[in-house]
Amino acid sequence: MVGRVQQVFYPLSLSAKILARIHTLPPKPFWVIIMAFVVTENCIKCKFTDCVDVCPVDCFHQGPNFLVIDPDECIDCTLCEPECPANAIFAEDELPEGQEHFIQLNAELAKEWPLITEVQSPLPDADDWNGKEGKLDLLER
Numbered sequence: 001m002v003g004r005v006q007q008v009f010y011p012l013s014l015s016a017k018i019l020a021r022i023h024t025l026p027p028k029p030f031w032v033i034i035m036a037f038v039v040t041e042n043c044i045k046c047k048f049t050d051c052v053d054v055c056p057v058d059c060f061h062q063g064p065n066f067l068v069i070d071p072d073e074c075i076d077c078t079l080c081e082p083e084c085p086a087n088a089i090f091a092e093d094e095l096p097e098g099q100e101h102f103i104q105l106n107a108e109l110a111k112e113w114p115l116i117t118e119v120q121s122p123l124p125d126a127d128d129w130n131g132k133e134g135k136l137d138l139l140e141r
């Protein structure tokens with residue numbers, strides 16, 4: 001019984017330790033090159049915000065109908081990518097064809113939009129917009 005409890009709780013305590021360590025890391029020195037993750041078009045008009053909950057370093061900034069990742073803060077931990085119900089998050093070197101301009105858009109809007117650190121309700125018609133193409137023109141700033 002004790003062994004089973006340890007099996008369940010040891011990985012959890014390990015995760016907590018890793019997260020605690022990440023929180024104590026100093027800011028990235030200028031010579032460390034870390035690939036950033038990027039939010040792409042399918043987030044527009046969805047904004048489910050599940051990604052925000054797992055980010056250990058608070059990289060996400062929100063606009064009216066889209067979220068972006070600040071590339072200067074992202075530590076490439078990969079935690080947000082599988083959490084996005086819209087499959088809108090990619091590593092910057094694995095972006096789908098035609099989504100490359102979102103690298104610049106994330107960097108630019110992260111400087112303008114406020115930080116978001118807590119999960120919020122998705123936009124009311126998020127499920128209807130999930131998977132629709134050609135949403136860039138609907139991005140609100």
Ligand code: SF4
Pocket residue numbers: 039042043044046047048049050051052067083084085086087088089
């Ligand atoms: S989980 Fe995906 S769709 Fe939701 S806000 Fe984050 S990036 Fe956008």
Ligand code: SF4
Pocket residue numbers: 037054055056057058059060069073074075076077078079080081
């Ligand atoms: S890869 Fe990690 S650090 Fe970067 S935005 Fe996603 S959760 Fe945050």
